[in-house]
Amino acid sequence: YKLIIHTDTLIGLSFSGVHTWLEMYGCEWDDQTGAADAFDQFGYDGEDFVSLDLKELRWISPVQQGIPTVQKWNNDRAYLESDKNYFSTECIEWLQKYVQYGKSSLKKTVSPQVSLLQKSSSSPVTCHATGFYPSGVTISWQKNGQEHHEDVDLGELLPNEDGTFQKTSTITVTLDEWKKNKFSCVVEHQGKTKTENEIRTNPEGSVPIGIIVGALAAVVLLVIIGVAGYMVYQKKKGFKPVSGSDDGSNSSAHTVPQA
Incomplete structure (x- = not known):
């Protein structure tokens, strides 16, 4: 190290x-x-x-x-x-x-919560995996037990406000096709697999609250990084190691003699 x-x-x-x-x-x-x-x-x-x-x-x-x-x-x-x-x-x-x-x-590991969300019977179906850590996750779809890749749109990885992550995958199928076949969302995380095939219908025009929180967290994170970067820039001797505690007491900075 x-x-x-x-x-x-x-x-x-x-x-x-x-x-x-x-x-x-x-x-x-x-x-x-x-x-x-x-x-x-x-x-x-x-x-x-x-x-x-x-x-x-x-x-x-x-x-x-x-x-x-x-x-x-x-x-x-x-x-x-x-x-x-x-x-x-x-x-x-x-x-x-x-x-x-x-x-x-x-070493921290948190398994995802998986939900199938749909605004209305004619809307695409979204598989929403959230609350997982670390960020590596795979979301796929199955049709009658076989892998299905048609009309699938994979969303971006987004941070949650608690340090975990979320990700979505959306599939577009007709209501008739959904009823005649068995579609399942499969989420793999840290060697564990979760499968979901029951849809929860959202009110028309609504957006899953987790996605909104994740987007806001991403914006806040950018602001925090910008402020932190400015503070570090302002402090020419910003790191002063301490012995035995993290509260800054008994600090001992590395100094440089005059050339």
């Missing part, structure tokens, strides 16, 4: 033009072997400038222009020891915490 904690780009104007200064740092952890590593890299105008060799606990540079900075930073032993402690403890602790958060989400 790799955690890239922070990237920071500065753009400056000098007599020779516009230049960029970029930092990227983070850590890596192998949950099988327990091996850990870290990286702290700086770039200048899109090219590698200086980087931290954590094993040797020294800064190195692939270009001649970076030598003065390397020499200055390597003489600051207190900063090097601080970096060593940060990358070998706090960064790894946060990475392990995020891995656990991810595993708890990935």
Whole structure:
């Protein structure tokens, strides 16, 4: 697992033009072997400038222009020891915490609720699967026990407000054909299958409430992402790892010496 904690780009104007200064740092952890590593890299105008060799606990540079900075930073032993402690403890602790958060989400499984909906006897029949997690789902139709693909329209995957998902598939058949044959909607999710063949008739012109909620959730999600992105942009040092709690107390940010 790799955690890239922070990237920071500065753009400056000098007599020779516009230049960029970029930092990227983070850590890596192998949950099988327990091996850990870290990286702290700086770039200048899109090219590698200086980087931290954590094993040797020294800064190195692939270009001649970076030598003065390397020499200055390597003489600051207190900063090097601080970096060593940060990358070998706090960064790894946060990475392990995020891995656990991810595993708890990935292991979560919720089966879908399946309904057949029809506005009127002359309307298409919609198979509505909702409330499932994770998002992978397959919706298909059967006619007299055989797969049926004609006049079928598969809808888009939509999010629900509780973090689950919903999806629809609509089939267009005549009332006479529906009565003479047995049509079934088959929903497969996480190795489990649900089949539905009983139609619930909706009032004329109505729309399933789940579809409305899903569409609104999609819009709200876009707004939240936009606001979050703006806040992250405004906070140049937006990530400050903490030890032992998530409330921001006892925070210890990774700092950078002057070049």
